[in-house]
Amino acid sequence: MNKVQSHEKTATDASGDAVEMKLEVVVLPVADVDRAKRFYANLGWRLDADFANADDLRVVQLTPPGSPCSVIFGKNVTAATPGSVHDLMLVVSDIEAARTHLIARGVEVSAVFHDAGGVFHHAGTAARVPGPDPQRRSYCSWASFSDPDGNGWLLQEVTTRLPGRV
Incomplete structure (x- = not known):
């Protein structure tokens, strides 16, 4: 990184x-x-x-x-406009557990992915690579879901914070 x-x-x-x-x-x-x-x-x-x-x-x-x-x-x-907010981020310590939690509550959640370019995800889905980050680096594994109106959320796995972050 x-x-x-x-x-x-x-x-x-x-x-x-x-x-x-x-x-x-x-x-x-x-x-x-x-x-x-x-x-x-x-x-x-x-x-x-x-x-x-x-x-x-x-x-x-x-x-x-x-x-x-x-x-x-x-x-x-x-x-x-309802559904016009996108890329809201929820930081989780375990992307798979968070995804399972949401699915158990009836939410349609994407498969876990990482970005072809590295740490931050590109807009849209074209650069999504299936599966978690191969090195399981913090900040690099994602999943997404939307609320009933289409407001878009991203789960981001963070296991170790960058220096200066709490």
């Missing part, structure tokens, strides 16, 4: 102190709120919220096990 030199800049406030920024929520466009809620709850994701008001707004939030980031969807939450 080629290592890329990082020229990382940290966001700072006026005093020069680092400003913490955490990705906590991803908005998913869905056509049927209750169907999406059932799908993600069936995956074992924690239901954090299901709020509705009289102004024709409903917000549902679920969180994958072990994740600090949640998804939200609902009625009048986003103007994006």
Whole structure:
């Protein structure tokens, strides 16, 4: 695996102190709120919220096990087209176990694959090579699935983090 030199800049406030920024929520466009809620709850994701008001707004939030980031969807939450979000990544420590878990819950999951070009997957499926990474390198084995609206998810196997990652 080629290592890329990082020229990382940290966001700072006026005093020069680092400003913490955490990705906590991803908005998913869905056509049927209750169907999406059932799908993600069936995956074992924690239901954090299901709020509705009289102004024709409903917000549902679920969180994958072990994740600090949640998804939200609902009625009048986003103007994006249902199913238009792709390449959302779920990091797993065992790609086969995660795939088996999803299949047991009725999800259609691709076979495990690795990318012909190396670590990161190419867009689409043309560069997918069947089976896990031959050297079983961390970050190099994948599987994919979609929710009922077509929002696309990728499972990425990470067994050893790159330096500086928790």
